[in-house]
Amino acid sequence: MVDLKSQYLAIKKEVDEAIQNVIDSSVFIQGKTVREFEIQLQEYLQIPYVISCGNGTDALQMALMALGLQPGDEVITTPFTFIATAEVISLLHLTPVFVDVDPQTFNIDPALIEEKITTKTKAIIPVHLFGQAANMQEIQRIANQHSLFIIEDACQSLGAQYIDQQGNTIQTGTIGDIGVTSFFPTKNLGCFGDGGAIFTKNKELAERCRMIANHGSVKKYYYELIGVNSRLDAIQAAILGVKLKYLDDYIKARENAAALYDLLLQDDSRFVIPQRVDYSTHTFHQYTLTVMDGQRDQLKEKLAMNGIPSMIYYPKPLHLQKPFAHLGYTLGSLPVSESLSEQVLSLPMHTELTPEQQTFIVEKIQEE
Known part of the structure; x- marks a missing residue:
């Protein structure tokens, strides 16, 4: 389905050099290479905060954790997607509420969302399936009307642009409160292993996501909240830094x-x-x-x-x-x-x- 070897051979010199630079530095976790890639992705997406992490599933989970939802809260999403989107909802003892999709776009049908909203509904996770955005204008309208968070699952759509009614373009994943993506090797921007990222315009959410990704810590051995261990390693960041240019x-x-x-x-x-x-x-x-x-x-x-x-x-x-x-x-x-x-x-x-x-x-x- 995907010819990763030929893609690699076309940029082999750059990728090999980037990997060797990490090996020479011996800084494999966090460090300069990871931060440089985050900044590059911020510039590409035109968003102030990017937090890299271990994979797209972790990104989804940490995004939900950052919103402070409580067990039993409901999260609306699509049933026509990879399980990770709903899996993380259940892992956090939240309740996934499935809304059917548009038969033409395969994306969640906004016309069916409002009838599924209850007093327990706290968020919507639209998935931009196969590389095309869900109808974010309608989803935003509904979310604003009902005071709901939006987490965009852009794991398949990095680089897709949403076009508003005025003709302005904005990158998918940067429209809602938080966006997430995956760098699984077969993605349009894929690394040579697992990787993911969270992006947001909200400084407080960004700081919270970064803490959660590092065991809930800002200062080593001092913890502010319960977190996880989810980091993009420097070799993967180096590879992604090369591939992002293309x-x-x-x-x-x-x-x-x-x-x-x-x-x-x-x-x-x-x-x-x-x-x-x-x-x-x-x-x-x-x-x-x-x-x-x-x-x-x-x-x-x-x-x-x-x-x-x-x-x-x-x-x-x-x-x-x-x-x-x-x-x-x-x-x-x-x-x-x-x-x-x-x-x-x-x-x-x-x-x-x-x-x-x-x-x-x-x-x-x-x-x-």
Whole structure:
């Protein structure tokens, strides 16, 4: 699905030098390299505070911890995403409340949010799935009206830009109270292991997140609150510092690949190609088809027989998964997410994808 080796070889000299500089310094935890990357990411996102951490799941958990929510408080989110988004809610003894998604964008449907708000609701976690922003204007309106926090899950959308009604652009993850991202190797900005980050405009939340990431400590061996141990190591920060310079180029390569897939597939009535919205750019972390007439699994098998990888994101929505059975959702509770889980198929998508490879993939898709 992703050609990480070719991407590395294109920037090998820079990456190797950055790694060697860390080894020579022998400062592997925190230190200058990590702080430099945080500053670079702040500048890219145009936001005053970035706190790096161990992975995207930790970032989500620490963001929730920083808001001071109490056991039993409810957090609204989508069931059509990776489990980490809802997992951290439950880990903190909060209650995930699932809201169905828009069938065109795969993102949480703002029109369905307000009916799920109760006196216990404290936050909304929209996920900018596959690289395109959720409808943040509507989500912000609802959050402001009901005094709710917003944590943006931008783990798949770093570099995507939200476009407001005045035509202004703002990076996804920088709109709500806190944004988070993941640097898992297959992300658009990925390291060579695990990594993540939190970003915010709020100084108090930033200081709290940084404390939480370091065992609740500001001064060594003195603790202000219960925290965790979640740090981005310096080698990963060095790699990310190199790759961040190329992120816009990586996104452009993905956009070009998506445009070619569109061209080759747009007239095939068996599929719905990814829909774009006018309020967001799309970074195409995934290029996800909706396969009609119950043919998804057969198509996946046919591609595999021709040596072409494909993935189902996601085969079973979270509200029907065992860890959330106690919440009482049943088949039919969230019909759009349930339907999409039986229809979606993601095609190979990465920065090194060639037109020849894409043409071959589509030829095999369309073979009878």
